[in-house]
Amino acid sequence: MSLPDDTETETEIQTNADIETRADIVLCPDGPMLVRGQAVIEDADGTQHATTRPVSAVCRCGRTSRAPWCDGTHKLIADGARSST
Amino acid sequence: MASLPAPRGPLSEVLVQSLGGNFVEQLPAWPDSEPVDGSSDAPGPADETLALWVLHELSYRGFTDVDERWEWHPDLLVLRWRLEGGLEQRLRKRFPTIERTDDFVADLAGLIAADDGPSLARHLQRHGSREQALELLRQRSIYHLKEADPTAWVVPRLPGGRAKTALVEVQFDEYGAGDPQRLHHELFARGMVACGLSAEPGQYADEAITEVLEQNNAGSMFGMHRRLRGAALGHFAAFEATSSVPSRQLAQGLARLELPDEIQAYYEEHVEADAVHEQVALRDICGGLVAREPDLAEDVLLGAWTCLDLEARTASAMLERWEVA
Known part of the structure; x- marks a missing residue:
């Protein structure tokens, strides 16, 4: 399902195949948050974690075994949710 | 660097023998392929699959004591063309129709x-x-x-x-x-x-x-x-x-x-x-x-x-x- 275009949002950047841009922070549907470049992530305990990759994935489902980084566990949760419905 | 592998049939035998010998400008014709199990469950034929792996490997790390000029030898490219054609055909035959949406x-x-x-x-x-x-x-x-x-x-x-x-x-x-x-x-x-x-x-x-x-x-x-x-x-x-x-x-x-x-x-x-x-x-x-x-x-x-x-x-x-x- 796609949301109607919010043309009122003044900071929105139009993206399409002709104007290929990239975002520094990407929220993946049912997945992690991608962070491009060097960044320091502070977790809920106040511990800081520096990125070490060109792109890093920060967990958004809260089930990762490698917090704050994504370890793919969200897919197992999604699978479980799908099979139980 | 690795040694050439042991052949798994007549084709890989000729290939491995050629690569293991002196570099020559022209090779004899390649042996024909063996009859293939056409069912989609069957893996690729062992002999041809190894031969193609050897040919590809020449473009990665090569093999000990194998002349690096073989990588682009026309007779090897002829064989690669044939084996890749067979592989691609096999892969496309196994590929089912996938339903598509606009996303x-x-x-x-x-x-x-x-x-x-x-x-x-x-x-x-x-x-x-x-x-x-x-x-x-x-x-x-x-x-x-x-x-x-x-x-x-x-x-x-x-x-x-x-x-x-x-x-x-x-x-x-x-x-x-x-x-x-x-x-x-x-x-x-x-x-x-x-x-x-x-x-x-x-x-x-x-x-x-x-x-x-x-x-x-x-x-x-x-x-x-x-x-x-x-x-x-x-x-x-x-x-x-x-x-x-x-x-x-x-x-x-x-x-x-x-x-x-x-x-x-x-x-x-x-x-x-x-x-x-x-x-x-x-x-x-x-x-x-x-x-x-x-x-x-x-x-x-x-x-x-x-x-x-x-x-x-x-x-x-x-x-x-x-x-x-």
């Missing part, structure tokens, strides 16, 4: 999410023996010692845009992000050595099952042909998207079996790395490619499906061999 990335993600093939990682996580784990490492070494290399061929074949920058972004991570200590195929090599195994590329080719060689051949063929760039990137996306969770399971299995930290570290690295690569590969690389070149959509799906199918074939063959299938 290509969702279609691709759905195809990968629907994969329910047997898993070697799940077996080794809780049940497999040390011998089985070491055997799997030897089989995987055929690819992991040149990890990311087959996809690197694709970079100059892309016209530009998001697909190209994102592919290089992921490859940069695969190749250690500027740190030789983090080069993925060298992490695997260190793991092999720590396990008391050889880290020479192709060292275990004689043990490699046909399914593993076919997996390698498909990845190389997709990567080396500009025409197949869609399949190469679909293959890459499916590979990355089915790596993070199994890598965690394997790391746990290797820890359970008390195999060295270095080989555990290789799989640990892939838990985080591939959780990132998966997202970038699906959305930016494959999504970006198809946005620019919509006609490649079907080949992207072919590549993804082939990656999953060939891994399922390898897993079934290994589990059968271990009598756990």
Whole structure:
């Protein structure tokens, strides 16, 4: 399902195949948050974690075994949710 | 550098003999192919599959005492053309019709999410023996010692845009992000050595099952042909998207079996790395490619499906061999 275009949002950047841009922070549907470049992530305990990759994935489902980084566990949760419905 | 493998039939015999001898300008005609089992369950013919693997390998690390000029020898290219034609035909014949919507990335993600093939990682996580784990490492070494290399061929074949920058972004991570200590195929090599195994590329080719060689051949063929760039990137996306969770399971299995930290570290690295690569590969690389070149959509799906199918074939063959299938 796609949301109607919010043309009122003044900071929105139009993206399409002709104007290929990239975002520094990407929220993946049912997945992690991608962070491009060097960044320091502070977790809920106040511990800081520096990125070490060109792109890093920060967990958004809260089930990762490698917090704050994504370890793919969200897919197992999604699978479980799908099979139980 | 590895030695040439032992032949598996008349064709690979002539090939290995030729490569092992002096470089000559003209070779005699290649022997005909043996009759093939045409059913879609059958793996590629062992003899041809090994021969094609040897031909591709000339473009990666080569073989000890084999003249480097052979890589582009016209008579070898004739044979490569024939064998790749057979492989591509076989892969396309196995590829089912995939239902499409107007959201290509969702279609691709759905195809990968629907994969329910047997898993070697799940077996080794809780049940497999040390011998089985070491055997799997030897089989995987055929690819992991040149990890990311087959996809690197694709970079100059892309016209530009998001697909190209994102592919290089992921490859940069695969190749250690500027740190030789983090080069993925060298992490695997260190793991092999720590396990008391050889880290020479192709060292275990004689043990490699046909399914593993076919997996390698498909990845190389997709990567080396500009025409197949869609399949190469679909293959890459499916590979990355089915790596993070199994890598965690394997790391746990290797820890359970008390195999060295270095080989555990290789799989640990892939838990985080591939959780990132998966997202970038699906959305930016494959999504970006198809946005620019919509006609490649079907080949992207072919590549993804082939990656999953060939891994399922390898897993079934290994589990059968271990009598756990």
